[in-house]
Amino acid sequence: MKITVTDIDTVTRGDLSFDFLERLGEVAYYGVTAEDQVAERIKDSDIVLCNKTVLNRSSLENAEKLKYIGLFATGYNNIDIEYCREKGIAVCNAPSYSTDSVAQLTFALILELTNRVCDYRALTDRGDWIKSRTFSMFPIPLMELRGKTIGIIGFGSIGAKTAEIALAFGMRVLAYNRSPKSARGVEFTELDRLLSESDFVSLHCPLNRQSKNLINENTLSKMKNGAYLINTARGPIVDENALAAALRSGKLAGAGLDVLCSEPMSRDCPLYNIPNCIITPHIAWAGLETRERLLKIVFDNISCFLSGNTVNNVAR
Numbered sequence: 001m002k003i004t005v006t007d008i009d010t011v012t013r014g015d016l017s018f019d020f021l022e023r024l025g026e027v028a029y030y031g032v033t034a035e036d037q038v039a040e041r042i043k044d045s046d047i048v049l050c051n052k053t054v055l056n057r058s059s060l061e062n063a064e065k066l067k068y069i070g071l072f073a074t075g076y077n078n079i080d081i082e083y084c085r086e087k088g089i090a091v092c093n094a095p096s097y098s099t100d101s102v103a104q105l106t107f108a109l110i111l112e113l114t115n116r117v118c119d120y121r122a123l124t125d126r127g128d129w130i131k132s133r134t135f136s137m138f139p140i141p142l143m144e145l146r147g148k149t150i151g152i153i154g155f156g157s158i159g160a161k162t163a164e165i166a167l168a169f170g171m172r173v174l175a176y177n178r179s180p181k182s183a184r185g186v187e188f189t190e191l192d193r194l195l196s197e198s199d200f201v202s203l204h205c206p207l208n209r210q211s212k213n214l215i216n217e218n219t220l221s222k223m224k225n226g227a228y229l230i231n232t233a234r235g236p237i238v239d240e241n242a243l244a245a246a247l248r249s250g251k252l253a254g255a256g257l258d259v260l261c262s263e264p265m266s267r268d269c270p271l272y273n274i275p276n277c278i279i280t281p282h283i284a285w286a287g288l289e290t291r292e293r294l295l296k297i298v299f300d301n302i303s304c305f306l307s308g309n310t311v312n313n314v315a316r
Contacts, residue, residue: 109256
């Protein structure tokens with residue numbers, strides 16, 4: 001059996017074991033795979049494992065032996081699902097592995113925007129506190145979360161965990177979801193009301209045709225003046241030019257983003273170096289414990305497929 005891992009460098013820094021794959025057959029590892037390299041690298045594969053490598057019709061059509069694509073991810077918008085369905089290729093993702101870690105980073109961004117820890121550390125490192133006339137100095141505005149409203153767009157497992165943390169902080173929680181949901185302490189409402197009443201809007205929906213550019217000039221205009229936007233979901237859910245304009249104008253007080261439309265970040269990203277915009281390089285899922293959990297799901301998916309009991313197949 002030939003197994004090809006197209007972008008192993010996106011999953012491990014040498015801190016994870018792939019011995020399981022070695023026991024199954026011949027394994028070819030590639031750090032990353034450019035679009036024009038995909039077809040050649042996977043053409044003889046029975047199994048392909050990838051994270052963000054784009055597998056479209058043109059790159060897949062010569063992989064005649066391919067029967068299984070395993071994703072080191074929950075999202076699968078980089079895979080041509082229609083083609084795989086036509087050819088009977090199973091595409092198995094890894095659901096819910098990063099629920100806790102993504103919700104954790106969501107609040108890390110919120111807390112940085114409200115407590116300004118990095119700014120106050122910089123102030124202290126400059127020696128400003130040494131020169132202070134008073135025991136405490138707080139020239140940078142701070143904010144308490146209790147009593148504030150968070151609006152959660154997308155109420156899957158990550159949205160639900162984010163709501164749980166928000167409630168522990170004493171926040172009011174609004175949520176918008178395309179299908180009906182219910183949760184203790186959470187008020188489900190229409191999108192426009194969520195936008196107009198929330199001090200923080202946090203995105204947790206999948207990227208699809210309906211959600212692409214959901215946050216745009218129009219929806220940003222409906223947000224409260226001085227509100228904050230958090231995106232730990234997918235970059236293209238946000239129109240970056242519109243967000244940049246809202247941040248520069250003061251319409252929004254700030255944003256915390258772990259994802260962008262183009263990753264790695266492009267030099268001409270409109271959000272680059274905007275002072276009230278915190279950007280982290282897609283790290284919400286990257287804790288060691290989270291990646292170990294991911295790998296176990298990926299390996300379990302392969303085991304189930306080989307035993308004839310395929311699970312998590314998004315190309316059914």
